[in-house]
Amino acid sequence: MSSRLFAISFDAHRPEHLARFWSGLLGLKRADEADGSFDGVTLLSGNDAGYRLGFRQAESRKTAQNRLHFDLPSSSASDQEEMVARALELGARHCDVGQGPDASHTVLADPEGNEFCVIEPGNDFLAGCGRLGALACDGSRAVGYFWSAALGWPLVWDQDEETAVQSPDGGTKLTWGGPPLMPDPGRDLHLDLAPDGDQQAEVERLLSLGARRLDSTRLDSTRLDSTRLDSARVGGGTVLLADPDGNEFRVLARR
Numbered sequence: 001m002s003s004r005l006f007a008i009s010f011d012a013h014r015p016e017h018l019a020r021f022w023s024g025l026l027g028l029k030r031a032d033e034a035d036g037s038f039d040g041v042t043l044l045s046g047n048d049a050g051y052r053l054g055f056r057q058a059e060s061r062k063t064a065q066n067r068l069h070f071d072l073p074s075s076s077a078s079d080q081e082e083m084v085a086r087a088l089e090l091g092a093r094h095c096d097v098g099q100g101p102d103a104s105h106t107v108l109a110d111p112e113g114n115e116f117c118v119i120e121p122g123n124d125f126l127a128g129c130g131r132l133g134a135l136a137c138d139g140s141r142a143v144g145y146f147w148s149a150a151l152g153w154p155l156v157w158d159q160d161e162e163t164a165v166q167s168p169d170g171g172t173k174l175t176w177g178g179p180p181l182m183p184d185p186g187r188d189l190h191l192d193l194a195p196d197g198d199q200q201a202e203v204e205r206l207l208s209l210g211a212r213r214l215d216s217t218r219l220d221s222t223r224l225d226s227t228r229l230d231s232a233r234v235g236g237g238t239v240l241l242a243d244p245d246g247n248e249f250r251v252l253a254r255r
Contacts, residue, residue, distance in 0.1 A: 002150075002151070002152045002195075002196050002202070002205075003150060003151060003193035003194060003195050003196065003202055003206075003251065004050070004051075004151070004193070004194050004196065005049065005050075005051040005151055005167075005191060005192075005193060005194075006037070006038070006051060006052065006054075006192045006193060006194035006252055007038060007042055007051055007052040007053065007054035007191075007192040008045075008051060008052075008053060008054065008068075008135055008189055008190075008191060008192075009038075009040070009053075009054030009055065009056050009189065009190050009191070009192050010053070010054065010055050010056070010112070010114060010189055011056060011058035011060075011062075011187040011188060011189075011190070012040075012055045012056060012057065012058060012112060013057075013058065013059070013061055013112055014112070015040050015041045015055035015056060015057055016041055016055075017111065018055050018110065018111060018112055019041040019043060019053075019055045021090050021091055021092070021110055021111050022043060022053055022110070023043055024086075024090045025083070025086060025087050025090055025092075026046070026072075026131050026132070027046070027131075028043040028044055028045065028046050028053065029043065029044050029046075030042070030043055030044075031043060031044050031052050037194065037238075037252045037253060037254075038052075038054055038056075038192065038252065039056060039057075039238075040054055040055050040056035040057060041054070041055040042054050042055070045130075045132055045171070045172065046130065046131065046132075047129070047130035047131070047132060047170070047171035047172055048130075048167065048169040048170040048171040049166075049167040049169060049170065049171025049172045050167070050169065050171070051172075053132075054192060058187055060186065060187055061112075061113075061187070062112060062113040062114065062185070062187045063185065063186065063187070064183065064185035064186070065097060065115060065182065065185060066114055066115055066185055066187075066188045066189060067137060067138040067139070067181075067182055067184065067185060067188055067247065068135055068136070068137045068138070068188055068189040068247075069114065069115045069116050069117065069135075069136055069189070070116040070117070070132055070133075070134070070135055070136070071105075071116070071117045071119050071126065071133050071134040071135075071136050072116060072117065072118050072119060072131055072132065072133055073119045073121075073123055073126040073127075073129065073131070073133040074118060074119060074120065074121050075121055076121050077120075077121060079121065080106070080118055080119075080120060080121060083118050084106050084108065084118050087108050087110075087118070088108070090111075091110070091111040092108045092109060092110055092111065093108065093109050094106075094107070094108060094109075095107045095108055095109040095115055097115060104120040105117045105118060105119045105120055106118045114189070117136075119133065125157075125173075126173070128170065129166075129170070129171060129172055129173055130171055130172065132171075132172045133172065133173070134164075134172060134173040134174070134175050135172060135173070135174050135175070135189070136175050136177070137174065137175060137176045137177070137247075138176070138177055138181055138182045139176035139177065139178075139181065139245045139247070140161070140176065140178065140179060140181065140244070140245055141158075141161050141162075141163050141176070141178060142210070142244050142245075143176055143243050143244050143245040143247070144158070144162075144163025144164070144165065144174075144175075144176040145163065146209055146210050146211070146243055146244050147165055147174060147191075147243070148163075148165045149209050150193070150206055150209060150211075150243075151165065151167075151193075152168075153165040153166055153167050153168070153174070154166070154168065156173065157175070160178065161178030161179060162175070162176065162177055162178045163175070163176045163178075164176070181245060184246055184247075188247070190247070190248050190249055190250065191247075191249040191250075192249065192250045192252055193249065193250065193251050193252065194252050194254070195251060195252075195254060198254075199237065199239065199251060199252075199253055199254055202251060203239050203241070203251055206241060206251065207241075210243070210244040211241045211242060211243055211244070211249075212241065212242050213239075213240075213241060213242075214240045214241060214242050214248060237252075237253030238250050238251065238252050238253055239251040
């Protein structure tokens, strides 16, 4: 029993608008909506990892730096400049997350404030990963091991508390930077999983790996705002869980 990564999803105040930004920036096509297992807008990732970018309605607005963000590689100095210019034209803005004036990468925020980085050329770690080079996550070594087991993606980096996994088919790497962890910002990016078999059996497997349920009887109301309390009561058979670092993720119902 296992799960495949169905989508990396943004909490979005205006899902259609945010999807148009990322589609325009990366040239991604809209996915077929006939599947019905995702309650929002999806774009095909365009890489061999096979997942989608999702955009799900969230009433609350972003108030703190995300724990997760995309690192977008570039092939040359001019390619990096062109990607930054295109992002700004589509509605992005420059963003200061403490990178300093000498940083060779460019930090931007999309129209809803979600941070992302346009990486300088020559980054060997992101070579061959495609435009969505890495999803960089603030997280522990333990959570990297959890996601390796959850997705069946092998570790491609495990050093000095930092970990990374990648699909056997290539594509986007998922990376975790080690401690200390940033505060949970509430609104963020989340992983949506599609079980290969029985959903309940897969939920039990994920719980055995270290996930925990987020439901009406176990929610920590001091940590979760009202929007997230509502999101735990998801419909359509979707199950809301948290990984060992407390990051929410969803196990979608089979269709």
